[in-house]
Amino acid sequence: xxxxxxxxxxxxxxxxxxxxxxxxxxxxxxxxxxxxxxxxxxxxxxxxxxxxxxxxxxxxxxxxxxxxxxxxxxxxxxxxxxxxxxxxxxxxxxxxxxxxxxxxxxxxxxxxxxxxxxxxxxxxxxxxxxxxxxxxxxxxxxxxxxxxx
Amino acid sequence: xxxxxxxxxxxxxxxxxxxxxxxxxxxxxxxxxxxxxxxxxxxxxxxxxxxxxxxxxxxxxxxxxxxxxxxxxxxxxxxxxxxxx
Numbered sequence: 001x002x003x004x005x006x007x008x009x010x011x012x013x014x015x016x017x018x019x020x021x022x023x024x025x026x027x028x029x030x031x032x033x034x035x036x037x038x039x040x041x042x043x044x045x046x047x048x049x050x051x052x053x054x055x056x057x058x059x060x061x062x063x064x065x066x067x068x069x070x071x072x073x074x075x076x077x078x079x080x081x082x083x084x085x086x087x088x089x090x091x092x093x094x095x096x097x098x099x100x101x102x103x104x105x106x107x108x109x110x111x112x113x114x115x116x117x118x119x120x121x122x123x124x125x126x127x128x129x130x131x132x133x134x135x136x137x138x139x140x141x142x143x144x145x146x147x148x149x
Numbered sequence: 150x151x152x153x154x155x156x157x158x159x160x161x162x163x164x165x166x167x168x169x170x171x172x173x174x175x176x177x178x179x180x181x182x183x184x185x186x187x188x189x190x191x192x193x194x195x196x197x198x199x200x201x202x203x204x205x206x207x208x209x210x211x212x213x214x215x216x217x218x219x220x221x222x223x224x225x226x227x228x229x230x231x232x233x234x
Contacts, residue, residue, distance in 0.1 A: 034234055050233070051158055053226060056210035081233060093234050113234065119212060121226075122233025123158035134159040137230030 001069075001077040003061045005052060007084040009091060019078050020098050026075055030105040031096040032113050038088035040135065043128040048135075050083045050092070053121035057081075064115040072108040074099040079112065081122060111148055117141040150175065150221045152183070157228035160204070163197045173219075180206050181215035183225060198227065205230055 002019075004010075012033060020026045038045050065077045078096040086092060095112050099105040124135040154169045161167045177186045184204075188195045198204065207226040208217055219225065 052233070053155070053157055053207070053210070053228070056207055056226070059210050060212070117234040118231065120233050121157065121207070121228060121231050123229065124232045125158070134229065135232040137232050 001062075001065045002079075003058055003065070004078075004080045005054070005057055005083060006080065007082060009082070010080050010094060012091075012094060015078060015080065015094060016096055019076050019096055023075060023098065025100060026098040027100045028102040028105045029096060029098050030102065030109040031094060032109055033091060034093040034113075036086050036088050036090045036092055040126060043126070043130060045088060045126045045128055047085060047087050047127045049085055049125045049127075050081075051123045051125070052081075052083050056121050060120045061116065064112055064119060067115070068097070068108045068112050071111070072099070072104040074104050074108045077108070077112065079116070081116075081120070083122070114141070114144040114148060118145045150177070150219065152219065152222075153224040155224060155226035157226065159229050160197055160227055164193055178218060179215065180208065180213060180217050180219065180225065183219060184215065184227070203230060204228065 016029055016031060020029055036048060061079050068074065068077060075098045080094040082092050095109055097105045097109045118141050126133055126135055150173050152171050152173060154171050156164050156166055173183065173186060177183050184198050188198050205228055206213060209224050
């Protein structure tokens with residue numbers, strides 16, 4: 001279950017090919033790709049900087065992936081999260097899950113993403129025409145995580 | 150007790166500190182006690198860590214709640230709610 005925190009961009013096709021290579025038991029691959037929007041809370045976003053807590057980030061993501069593996073019958077998982085400077089349209093995050101059948105992979109992928117949003121120590125700072133601002137956490141993200149409990 | 154304190158994102162910026170080795174009195178036993186102890190330093194600590202502010206904390210790189218007991222040599226981090234993804 002690779003976890004990669006990196007400044008560099010990634011190739012979605014190559015990552016998914018690697019995740020399921022030599023795994024004929026896989027019948028379903030579900031992936032979520034998060035990208036940078038050019039609008040947030042009514043302001044234009046010119047770019048953003050992503051900060052994280054090295055060490056804790058990897059531990060938090062490992063715990064989330066372990067939970068997903070204990071809840072659903074899935075094979076492999078992958079999380080890539082970029083940090084540093086990003087621009088609108090850039091890829092930020094990839095979560096991919098493989099399983100025998102689609103239902104387990106769909107559920108696990110959404111679960112991982114919902115938990116990542118509230119439990120993994122990343123913070124976004126947006127560059128807007130009104131100046132730089134730290135993004136506020138959304139109440140809807142807490143609600144999205146709570147429904148899995 | 151000795152602690153390694155870490156601050157991230159908006160807290161780091163407002164405090165002007167990302168990491169600090171601190172020696173704290175024995176009366177400080179929990180994360181909540183530590184927050185109150187840091188508030189006693191005055192501004193900017195009292196403002197940034199004020200009780201009304203929603204903060205998250207981690208002990209040895211695991212998210213914990215404020216009632217969690219501190220341990221000597223621990224790494225304690227304070228940060229705003231996370232906004233990744």
